[in-house]
Amino acid sequence: MSRLYRNYGIFVPQGEYVFSEGDEADVLYLIHKGKVKITKHSGGTEKLVQILEEGEFVGEMAIINSLPRSADAVAIVDCQLIKMDRESFYRTIEKNRQFAKSVIEFLSTRLRDTTDQLAFFSERDETNNLYIDILAEMISKGKTDGSGAWVLLKLDDFLGSGRAGGIDRSAVMTTINSLIVNGKIKLKTDKNNRTWLAVKKNSR
Numbered sequence: 001m002s003r004l005y006r007n008y009g010i011f012v013p014q015g016e017y018v019f020s021e022g023d024e025a026d027v028l029y030l031i032h033k034g035k036v037k038i039t040k041h042s043g044g045t046e047k048l049v050q051i052l053e054e055g056e057f058v059g060e061m062a063i064i065n066s067l068p069r070s071a072d073a074v075a076i077v078d079c080q081l082i083k084m085d086r087e088s089f090y091r092t093i094e095k096n097r098q099f100a101k102s103v104i105e106f107l108s109t110r111l112r113d114t115t116d117q118l119a120f121f122s123e124r125d126e127t128n129n130l131y132i133d134i135l136a137e138m139i140s141k142g143k144t145d146g147s148g149a150w151v152l153l154k155l156d157d158f159l160g161s162g163r164a165g166g167i168d169r170s171a172v173m174t175t176i177n178s179l180i181v182n183g184k185i186k187l188k189t190d191k192n193n194r195t196w197l198a199v200k201k202n203s204r
Contacts, residue, residue: 005032008082018073025062034079040071066201130175152196
């Protein structure tokens with residue numbers, strides 16, 4: 001990790017933001033030294049999501065999609081961080097198999113926790129919960145369209161998934177329509193008449 005820090009290292013003083021909720025997600029961070037807290041605002045109060053320490057990633061979803069940051073990241077102590085954009089990250093993955101293995105194991109664990117973390121700090125209503133489920137499915141099973149501007153999830157796959165499978169289909173579609181009206185998602189149809197749930201990258 002020391003070599004990575006020499007190439008991509010930055011210093012973040014205690015109390016400084018690594019990034020803020022809503023910021024563009026164009027880089028990820030690996031903690032070389034220090035601790036970073038992840039917080040989210042809900043109902044006018046700040047809630048602690050987790051504390052990340054040496055060897056853990058911060059903002060790793062930037063390599064999977066370009067959706068805005070979903071929480072704040074703040075240095076608890078003076079931190080040495082490894083800051084990497086997608087190109088640098090993938091170049092390192094190709095050259096360093098041990099690093100690649102560590103990344104895969106870490107992301108697998110983190111992705112499994114994503115839905116629970118989001119759900120805990122979200123409004124407890126059906127529309128928000130369904131939106132969280134759609135985003136979680138996109139994280140694990142979604143794909144980018146040909147233009148690179150949209151993240152897609154096949155509607156039928158989502159309706160048949162464990163997240164929506166136990167809910168009446170008409171109720172799910174009613175909630176999806178609410179998300180469409182509110183501009184959260186769109187429906188897209190491909191040349192084979194398959195319908196996809198779509199979230200635009202870098203949407204705000």
